[in-house]
Amino acid sequence: MTTPAYPPKPAPGDRVAVISPSAGLPGILPLPYELGLERLRTEYGLEPVEYPATRRMGSTPRERADDIHAAFADPDVKAVMASIGGDDQITVLPLLDRELIRANPKPFFGYSDNTNLLAHLWNTGIVGYHGASVMGELGRPGAMDPLTAESVQAALFTSGEYELRPAERWRDVDRDWADPATFESEPETRPGTGWTWVNADRVVEGRSWGGCLEILAGLLMADREIPHDLSVHDGGVLFLETSEELPSSEEVFRVLRNMGERGLLQRFSALLMGRAKTWSFERPNSPQEGARYAAEQREAVLRAMGAYAPDTTIVLDVDLGHTDPQIVIPYGGVIRVDGPARRITVTY
DSSP: OOOOOOOOOOOOEEEEEEESSSGGGGGGGHHHHHHHHHHHTTTTOOOOEETTTTTTTTTHHHHHHHHHHHHHHTTTTTEEEEOOOOSGGGGTGOOOOHHHHHOOOOOEEOOOOHHHHHHHHHHHBOOEEEEOHHHIIIIISSSSOHHHHOOOOHHHHHSSEEEEOOEEEOOOOOOOOOOOOGGGGGOOOOOOOOOESSSSSSSSEEEEEEHHHHHHHHHHTTTTTOOOOOOGGGGOEEEEOTTTTOOHHHHHHHHHHHHHTTTTTTOOOOEEEEOOOOOOSSOOOOHHHHHHHHHHHHHHHHHHHHHHHTTEEEEEEESSSSSOOOOOESSSSEEEEEEEEEEEEOOO
């Protein structure tokens, strides 16, 4: 296993692959997808390139693996972006040609179910980027959130340090992507509450690993893309977040407990926990219900960390993952967590 290295970055005017390694939702929800493609062209100056399964629901794991291989192997494509997530990307992993991808390193952007591919890239020796799906972030109604847009710009085109900052306003209530009226106005937001720091008496700097907690649980169960030599994570920065499936606080605790029993939690010197998604179409929580859900999740995280890694520096409610605005997190890249200064800096 090699330490992940940063792949070359694209420049304005370059071609970027847009693939659907999980669900082909662009085929049935074209409005946010087309808007995201247009913003790739007009706001970032990139030319999106689609593949056979990009807009096709029900594509096989082999077809999606073929698209991944084609995107990485094409010398004219300088970056790869996921259209959206899904729930079965783990079935694609055994079909991937690790040597082909290793020989053609490119920045890959995605999150949620794309944690599978990000973990694969980590083990292949390539830094990936957790965030910035075409439909979710680039296809946001009204306009991209400025905090998101700035982070995506930096992650796409620059290679230096980038300081994260808490969102002044945020939201997690979604609207119907099939309804054209959704895209005629900005989504409603609420005031930000900042980040919460625990054991913030030190400075930690290390390589990042993590992603969507539910997907990591699946990788742990299938024993895929989880390094058997856990020492590779010594001193690293773990980042986690939960999805719109809204796992219960007890589920979150149990996954973290299992990571602790495996000896994984103890390896990291810092944990960045994303702001919990608290609303879904299946569970349209009121603001009060959502606040209670988020508080219970924070308590579950602190309970597990207290049992297995009590000295770890923890930052709660970071603007990563299933939240808006969303900050891109380098997967396998360097993150510095400065507790005394209350600052988080990533290297893109």
